[in-house]
Amino acid sequence: MHTFSCTSKGCIKIVWSAEIRGYVTIHLLKYYNQHERDWTGGKCDTFSACNYYFYFCIGKSNQYGCQYAAFTTIMFDGSENVNFPSDVKLTDSGRKNPIIFPIHEPWTGKFRLHITAYDQDYFDGQDDLLDRFNNNIDVSPGHTKTFVLTDYRMCRTNPCRNGAACMNTGYTGKNCENNVNECLSSPCLSGGTCIDGINGYTCQCPNDWTGIRCEKDLHICRKSPCQNGGFCRNTGPDAYTCICFHSFTGRHCEQDLNSCRSLPCRNGGTCFNIGINQFRCNCLPGHNGSDCSIKIDECASGPCSRFSTCVDDINGYRCVCATNYTGVHCHNDLNACRNEPCDNGGSCHNNGANQYKCLCRAGFTGQHCQTDINECASNPCHRQGSKCLDRIHGYECLCPSDWTGKHCEQGYYFRKLQLPNAG
Numbered sequence: 001m002h003t004f005s006c007t008s009k010g011c012i013k014i015v016w017s018a019e020i021r022g023y024v025t026i027h028l029l030k031y032y033n034q035h036e037r038d039w040t041g042g043k044c045d046t047f048s049a050c051n052y053y054f055y056f057c058i059g060k061s062n063q064y065g066c067q068y069a070a071f072t073t074i075m076f077d078g079s080e081n082v083n084f085p086s087d088v089k090l091t092d093s094g095r096k097n098p099i100i101f102p103i104h105e106p107w108t109g110k111f112r113l114h115i116t117a118y119d120q121d122y123f124d125g126q127d128d129l130l131d132r133f134n135n136n137i138d139v140s141p142g143h144t145k146t147f148v149l150t151d152y153r154m155c156r157t158n159p160c161r162n163g164a165a166c167m168n169t170g171y172t173g174k175n176c177e178n179n180v181n182e183c184l185s186s187p188c189l190s191g192g193t194c195i196d197g198i199n200g201y202t203c204q205c206p207n208d209w210t211g212i213r214c215e216k217d218l219h220i221c222r223k224s225p226c227q228n229g230g231f232c233r234n235t236g237p238d239a240y241t242c243i244c245f246h247s248f249t250g251r252h253c254e255q256d257l258n259s260c261r262s263l264p265c266r267n268g269g270t271c272f273n274i275g276i277n278q279f280r281c282n283c284l285p286g287h288n289g290s291d292c293s294i295k296i297d298e299c300a301s302g303p304c305s306r307f308s309t310c311v312d313d314i315n316g317y318r319c320v321c322a323t324n325y326t327g328v329h330c331h332n333d334l335n336a337c338r339n340e341p342c343d344n345g346g347s348c349h350n351n352g353a354n355q356y357k358c359l360c361r362a363g364f365t366g367q368h369c370q371t372d373i374n375e376c377a378s379n380p381c382h383r384q385g386s387k388c389l390d391r392i393h394g395y396e397c398l399c400p401s402d403w404t405g406k407h408c409e410q411g412y413y414f415r416k417l418q419l420p421n422a423g
Helices: 153-157 412-417
Strands: 004-006 012-020 023-033 051-059 069-072 081-083 099-102 110-119 128-138 144-151 166-168 193-196 201-205 231-236 239-243 270-275 278-282 308-313 316-321 347-350 356-359 387-391 394-398
Touching (some): 023 051
Antiparallel strands (some): 004 166, 012 144, 051 069, 051 110, 110 128, 144 201, 231 239, 308 316, 387 394
8 A cells, every 4th residue: 555645735645445356346435635736736726626537447467458447437526525435326327336347358366557537627628637546466366455545646746835745654763764564453354464565554365255354255155144944145245145945035044934834833723824934823722822832721710619629621620529529510519418407406318419308306397397387277276265376296275264175175164064962
């Protein structure tokens, strides 16, 4: 890399990049023309800003002509600085920055690069020469050489005024006798070899790497970016294409058109593809969730009685009954007499699940012996005016005056007649 600068005013620089590996890439980065000077040191335009354009010629080493490529850029308006972003239009034919030229013949390892910068002059029709570079460049066969060149050709005309000195940069020492080693910072990546230059360096890249610092991988497929068995094809520096198989798609074959391939539905669920990386599971009874992984708890509703334990099964449940309980939900009590359902001293006898029979004491009746038999219902008291009092398992007759007996059937006059004679 060659760099020249001025301690005062009046220098032109052009920055460009060339990459070669069976092709040549011209990448314009920046053009800088301090105070808008031409080749002779004069101002390129008196009344307006400079209008820059550039001519590039790529030919065989030590020969005249542009055997490999040649092009002229469109005009760029500017003052001192012109920046060239990527994809900016460079030529009338529409070619954009950077421009790539393939080499269609056996590579000799050398080529000649010629660059000329002009200012388009509208007044006299004579375009002004601003700067030019012409040099042979060596690139060993099978290797990559990437470099950035900065050249100040105006210093040869001593453009710096008022006693200012035009000096080469990239040197140090009292008398600028020591070349600064730009390789000390190890700028080259990917195992590239750094070659020190004047105010710069060159990276000699190993096979399959390119770029100013060997940062671009010509064989990026070595990193296996394609997934799911996809085939990787290198298409350029840091560029590749994945060829996908088996219904996979996407930049890296990461999207599966057959999302059911991995059998995502569990517990016997049926899988249906509904889109890229999307599926739906139809679950068997007893399971739910997006992948049928959630088991439904049929015991959650409490179907079994309090005298049992609920056991959750697949799509169902079962009740484990306590002692003397039976039935699907353990609601049937085999000892129905445990709650003493018989009243009034009745005797309870179990008669099956939830079944019992009450044997009632005399004077009581009903399922639970709850009813006292009304012995007065048959009107056992015969005499008019008598009153019957119901008793447990019996009755009592309250007789009117002059009547007596269990049923008030005897009168006092009758009893008197029955008395024995006093003599």
